[in-house]
Amino acid sequence: MQGVMTRILLGSVMFGAVVCQVQAEALQPDPAWQEGRLANGFQWQILQTPQRPNDRIQIRLLVNTGSLSEKSSETGFSSLVSKLNVLENTGLTPEKRDNLWKNALDPDYPLPPMIVSYDFTVYNLSLPNNQPELLKDAFALLAGIAKPAQYTEDAVRNAVQSPLPIVTFPLNIEDPIWRSRLEGSNLKGHNPGKPVNQSVNTKELSDYQQRWYTPDMMTLYVAGNVDNRLLTESINQAFSSLSGKRVTPVPVPVLADMKPETLYVQEPMRAKDQIALIWDLDWSPVKDSDTLNKYWLSDLAREVIFVHLGRSLEQRKENDSTQINIDCRVQYQRASCSLNLDTATAHIPALASWVGEELGRLRNQGISDELYQELQQEKQLQLTQLFARYAKTSTAILINQRLLSQQSNIIDIPPEQYQRLRQAFLAGLTKETLNQELSRILSEDIAFVLTQSGETPTVNLGELRIQFEKQVHPETANTPASAVTTPVVTTAPNKQ
Template sequence: MYFNQRTCFAMVLPLLFLLTSLQGLAKPVGLPTDTLNYTTALPMDTGVLRGTLPNGFRYYIRHNAEPKDRVVMYLATKVGSILETDDELGLAHFLEHMQFNGTKHFPKNELVDYLQKAGVRFGSDLNAYTSFDETVYQLPIPSDDPELLKNGLQVMRDWAQDALLDGDEIDKERGVVLNEMLGGRGAQQRMRDQYFPMILNQSRYADRLPIGTKDIIEGFSHETLRDFHRKWYRPDLQALIVVGDIDVVEMERQIKVLFADLKQPDNAPEREEYSIPLTGKNQFMAVTDPEMPQTVMQVIIKHREADVKTVGDYRTQLAKSLFNQLAAARFSELTRQSDPPFIQGGGSIGGFLRGLDAFTLYMAAKPGEIKRGFDAVVTEFERIKRHGFTATELDRAKRNFITSVESAYAERDKRKSESYVASYLNHFLQDENVLSNEDRYRLGKQLIGTITLDEVNALGREYYVDRNRDILIMAPEKDKETLPDEQTVEGWLAAIGQSDIAPYDDNVQDIPLLEEQPSAGTVTERRERPELGVTELTLSNGVKVALKPTDFKNDEINITAFSPGGTSLYSDDEFLSATYAATVVGGSGLGPYDATQLTKYLSGKKVSVRPYIGERSEGFSASSGKKDLQTAFELIHGYFTVPRLDLAVFQGYMQRVKASLANRLDDPNAVFADTINAVLYNNNIRRTSMTVEQVDQIDPQRAFDIFKERFADASDFTVTIVGSFTEDEIMPLVLQYLASLPAAGREEAAPDLGIYPPEKGLQQTVYRGKEEKSSVRLYYFGDYDYSEDENLQLDALESILNIKLIERLREAESGVYGVSASASYAKYPRHRYSFSIAYGTSPDKVEPLMASALDEVDKIKQQGPEQVDIDKFISEQKRQLEVQLRENGFWLGHLSNSYQNEEDPAYILAYLDKLSQVTTESVKAIANKYLVDDRLFRFILMPEAAAETP
């Protein structure tokens, strides 16, 4: 449960408008394919069954079998904080909370309890959000249980109009919402309070943040909330979206029966539509805060929102997506300079807030270089405005677009149910038609070729204008006196406008990535694992390969690899160089291509390869479609045989790292995290955050040499490949590009560095921060009896304790918004475990809530968990695994982790049977074994003012 501002008020990153399609498949249905009339209305997806009940309630139903035996239900209501009166601030969001605290058929907390028993997780599955203009509830549930499916619909019906809003439950929830509000307090929020009225043009939106105000949340009457519910939770403002593995006709029948009796309130108020006016004026504001770690500057140029109703509107949206992609590429290139002008910079055309679009430029400045960063961003967009993009740039962007649409369309029958929901929500909330997969493909393919370079370039002139422009600076308090004023910034803009700016030179090269194609090796050993659908190979150079062909996706192939070693093989003096070795090489390009040229070379290709060097291993992760699989293997081979070192890129990257670290310790959370690591690991360089001074310890040449050392010998690499391939398709590539990798036959193992927390626990309090809020972290550490059975029991303890902590700290004591328990365990280098409990609260509740949390731990240690909570864990695990077993990502991780831990991956096949071993006594025993009082570490972050309190 959370509030959502749906706007761009902090650092705004470029947004790419993503669509879907595929070339060469069956001819899609929809509009005529020979000619396109740009004034024709966009067709509505016919794959969704839509209807409106006599009372005004709307519904969207779609059958979709991915994932199998699952359905997602969303209840959308056009009720948000914008409708609140001055006496109701925050009540739309508060009401969203109350829907989980008692409805007609699920009083008090029975709703969460019932769904948890069905394997639905509170927070990650069962959730909701409140925004300015809408509140949306989500419920993903299994659809193979008729009773559960029926009750899922009943939950939606209850949410639509049957919240109980019990007075005692309302009062209990005040503390939860106040803690959610408290958790959001900090530098960003304090600055936002200052600049919101400006960038929202003094509109109603500036005074209607969904979270509300402390005074209202603490003091509103029960009847005020009930009246808000009666006024606005009504059928003419609501819609139900149901997508999943269901019978559409039967679902419609049930919806008609269940929702037909929703009532309109007497004298229902009109649902007024609000907007943000355009004033035609330019505005300026600089805000500072002592906890703001960087100087960020934004230029927000507002425009009326562009409708997307017709084919021509859609074509314009595609042109904007091309513009944004082209601009992003330009700024990526700027950051690769040896002395980049900013930490991060860019800009894009996109949505802003109700009724407005915006062209937004942003820049995070290096310390003391705000003018330089601002000049660089504005100059680049002035270059675009004057000279436009080049034909070769546009051609690459179009190729990338076509690849994305083709790839997505290829997966149309594997598309997840969840991915349809946003479009149907937008149709209900914004009245924009939803294109079918086929029409999206066809329109995208037809329209992208008609978009000219002149049209894309014209967007820069249309959106980059000198009216309705806001300039916003957010900076550290200590830099307040050196910040430019409005007149100074206007002078900067004028100077750039009068300067000579050369056109962009798009230097492109087209040569083979590998100078010579490698000679194929052979397979020396083969083992079939039919129970897993896996073939395990040993190649002639020693590389081990696991192949798992799947039909989970139509065009998705994922690869991962590891080799023992990593940074653990290097001294503390070389640790940082080793840590950044893969970053240095990965950012330098490959073979004959520098980083910029490599990006251009790979345009239009669905491929990614990323080398890494971790503490105990090195390797790579890769993904590809079928068409570009050879390119993926060439890239993999290239990182072993022809890596590059680009000193200019390295220097520029390290400059940006230094700049981002300069004020890091102004953030209380950063200080808190550093203190925890310093205490637990005795300031070991391998466990502490890097400082500005340490950046200079990174030697680029040594980092490059370390990379080459780690990838000089492939004989101890294990490669796992999962996805939409056949063995016949992939084996020629495996033999040519993997079996030919260099092999020295060296034997390496990652050593035990001996970096562990103290054996006995302790307590440490950090006093940092202006806000009256606190964070608590409780940790247990120690040696561990690693085994599959032990892991299962510790996982069960984590899940059960999460349930109990939410029930106690949130629901019973109203002391937190969120609380979590987390378990982890490692087999190497030593069998170890950690178990943590984390929450945020007000300073006065730190000790009482800590006592309550530890009391819940003690209850499990003394009495064991209740059977109902064990059943919830088992149900959750079963339901999760049902879905995971049909996902490439799950199998990639499971297989690779099993090989790395020297375990048989087939244990997953018996996992569901082993769940019966989780009992009250087994969890009690695991809690007593590992949640030992002597091993408890307590870390507390308190506000600075608390240190001064006697």
């Protein structure tokens, strides 16, 4: 068995309180991140990393606009403008622009030049250290993104035909599971990365860029071994002359609850079948110690689920062909987890029954004494290594965590406060409290998804779901509210 647990750490912060406190302690923003705002509203955040002198300098420009800003006649404008900002940028000469992009790709943590989503667009640069001219050129290029543009038909034609990929968030907008979440959401119909219509009115496109690319809706993030004083001067020189102010606010994205559906997904050329169990989690902005303790408790409970299943799977005959991972993330102020099991088609019925049996056992009996003690020892050890691990964390990971935490409305706390609060949390944690959280999570409604390469299910999906509900949710398995929905057959794009 090969197991991978993927989680968005967000600086290891997020959700049922464990430590009883008279009053919740407010979380303090990490002072290592220095912040500022120019007179035109342009914001910047800088993290100096002298402990990582050889790391590349990471730069992100976040613009609060995306496909939700588009009118029906502007479909595709957000992605097209992002391409034009890369290909037709007037902040640098073509020679300097080409040289900058040639040096701006991090070989260890490669990112696309831009990522377009529903409510944001982010531009990514990674520069070699000790090359101040490249840093100056990077600021000039990013400032050019925010200047009013007058697009020509030739420029638009070249951008439309350019092989420069449009990377979206989420990565696969057409994923059937994601599409099912858009029902009842204001995100529906606003597809990041969707191509424009064949004919583009260049004046309307220019107006769109000037309306949404205003400096007051931009934040520059820089992480690396830089001189903060010199860098703030460079930021002021490059971005203070930008003008414009957002008049129309971007609609607030609202993601619908995950419905407890039973879905069948066809994915051509898929190597293995997959069972995915998906459920939503309680989510609140993390601003104080109580909310932080709630996240930590939920986080540990999810880890128990993963470890318990992994150990049980190792004892099964099918362990050579089965992979398991659990992926938890926050998107548009909703948290959800997906427990994924990839296996051969012949193992699907037995595997589905085994998952239901093990989750039912965890819900009713809770964590074993042995696993609880191992978990406590592991978390205490990690805490003693906190500062050493932080010193080894690359600038690419640090800056990406910063963006994730801020987009999820989480205060990015300093390591000292983290260590103290985490120690108090572990000291107050009990096996009974963790078992209560396990029971709560496993009592939630779950979407049951089977993904295969064929056009029709090779197993009786309805029977699998009924059996699963009897094992995990016996109190509702025979009631009309828990009846299995008719499988929805959809098609996912081929994986490259």
